[in-house]
Amino acid sequence: MKPYMKRLEQQMGLLKMLRASGLHTYGLDVSSGCQALMRAEGKDRINFISNSYMGFSTHPRVLEAVSNAVKEYGLGIGGSPMACGNTVLHQKLSRLLAENYGKQAALIYPSGYQALLGAVQGLVGRGDMAMVDALSHRSIIDGCILSGCKTRSWKHNDTEDLKALIERTEGKTENRLVVVDSVYSMDGDLAPLPQMREICDPAKVTILIDEAHSLGIMGKTGKGLLEHFDLVPGNEVVAGTFSKFAGAVGGFVAGDEDLIEYLFHYSSPFVFSASIPPAVVAGILASFDVLQSEPQWHEQLWENVHFILDGLKSLGFDTGNSSSPVIPVMIRDTEKVLRMNRRLLDEGVYASPVVHPGVPLKKERIRLGVMATHTQEQLQRALDILEKVGKEFDVI
Ligand SMILES: Cc1ncc(COP(=O)(O)O)c(C=O)c1O
Numbered sequence: 001m002k003p004y005m006k007r008l009e010q011q012m013g014l015l016k017m018l019r020a021s022g023l024h025t026y027g028l029d030v031s032s033g034c035q036a037l038m039r040a041e042g043k044d045r046i047n048f049i050s051n052s053y054m055g056f057s058t059h060p061r062v063l064e065a066v067s068n069a070v071k072e073y074g075l076g077i078g079g080s081p082m083a084c085g086n087t088v089l090h091q092k093l094s095r096l097l098a099e100n101y102g103k104q105a106a107l108i109y110p111s112g113y114q115a116l117l118g119a120v121q122g123l124v125g126r127g128d129m130a131m132v133d134a135l136s137h138r139s140i141i142d143g144c145i146l147s148g149c150k151t152r153s154w155k156h157n158d159t160e161d162l163k164a165l166i167e168r169t170e171g172k173t174e175n176r177l178v179v180v181d182s183v184y185s186m187d188g189d190l191a192p193l194p195q196m197r198e199i200c201d202p203a204k205v206t207i208l209i210d211e212a213h214s215l216g217i218m219g220k221t222g223k224g225l226l227e228h229f230d231l232v233p234g235n236e237v238v239a240g241t242f243s244k245f246a247g248a249v250g251g252f253v254a255g256d257e258d259l260i261e262y263l264f265h266y267s268s269p270f271v272f273s274a275s276i277p278p279a280v281v282a283g284i285l286a287s288f289d290v291l292q293s294e295p296q297w298h299e300q301l302w303e304n305v306h307f308i309l310d311g312l313k314s315l316g317f318d319t320g321n322s323s324s325p326v327i328p329v330m331i332r333d334t335e336k337v338l339r340m341n342r343r344l345l346d347e348g349v350y351a352s353p354v355v356h357p358g359v360p361l362k363k364e365r366i367r368l369g370v371m372a373t374h375t376q377e378q379l380q381r382a383l384d385i386l387e388k389v390g391k392e393f394d395v396i
Helices: 005-021 060-073 086-102 114-125 138-147 159-168 193-202 257-266 279-293 296-315 334-347 375-390
Strands: 037-040 043-047 106-107 127-135 149-152 177-181 206-210 237-241 250-254 328-329 352-353 366-367
Touching: 043 375, 060 279, 086 106, 086 250, 086 279, 106 114, 106 257, 114 138, 114 177, 114 206, 114 237, 114 250, 114 257, 127 138, 127 159, 138 206, 149 159, 159 177, 159 193, 159 206, 177 193, 193 206, 237 328, 279 296, 296 328, 296 375, 334 352, 334 366
Parallel strands: 127 149, 127 177, 177 206, 206 237
Antiparallel strands: 037 043, 106 250, 237 250, 328 366, 352 366
């Protein structure tokens, strides 16, 4: 046995059992773009697996921008922006993000994950403290580990618990950071930003918001959680990704000029990684343009979200506190989630089976990501399939 196999043994045993059972539906063979219908395992299925909520990754104007930029810049820039330079496209995207959030500056990272690592690592270090919502994304947790800060968590979306934690840790360390997802990636509920500000601002605690599932989605024009709550820009630092609303790749941090200047020179997830290809940046810029000039997609997304949420609730499904395109169908049983997801896939609905440790035990669910490009007919068909399979498994 190879020496490292000893530490992998337990998980490998579970994975082998899962594969042998035929219930493994992770990482399927896909042979189409990320459209409302996606070809997985050789068959078209209604796509609820992705985070490409706006469906822009296959929009003709986006594709045209990408192909023009490929002709001009080629495939990649050949290294990190610090070494190889920041293209005019990257600079334009930084300015757009800073403007979107009312910040002085922004920095483009190779991925959302790296942006979150970089933001946390930049804002807190050894001796400092990060206070993270209990359901924060893994990138935030890994950012805390990378930074070497002390980490505390508070009950999900419970501002009383946050207040108590802030009072308890007063004076323990000068530099404290509160971190939340604007929209929670598995639950689809929203961070209570207005109340958080009331608690954090007087205590001089910085808030970092992860706008991953919010940029392009939340607010009247898709500017994010601040627009949703009708808040003027405050002291928050903002991080996020282009892999959700734009269905692309890449991330960002937006904040004060000094913070961004510091990150540009010292943030290891930025400095030691190659930048996103200029053509992808051109596609992201075009996505922002489409978001503004074709507002019907944003309206359609929300119509679709309400249609599916109302439909699921009236069928008797438990969708938790979701009020976004991220919709959990709570099952609360690992084996049932895996079996149900296989049945849904066979019937033509491509969704995510989410089990521990992705979510806490007894919170296992099937996750649906709604798209602006889903037609009413596709959504109704998905509801009919969910009803049929939900009844087969005694969920409704
Ligand atoms: C809340 C949240 N933050 C950060 C990320 C990381 O983004 P990316 O996949 O673009 O690296 C994700 C992606 O799953 C996410 O859901």
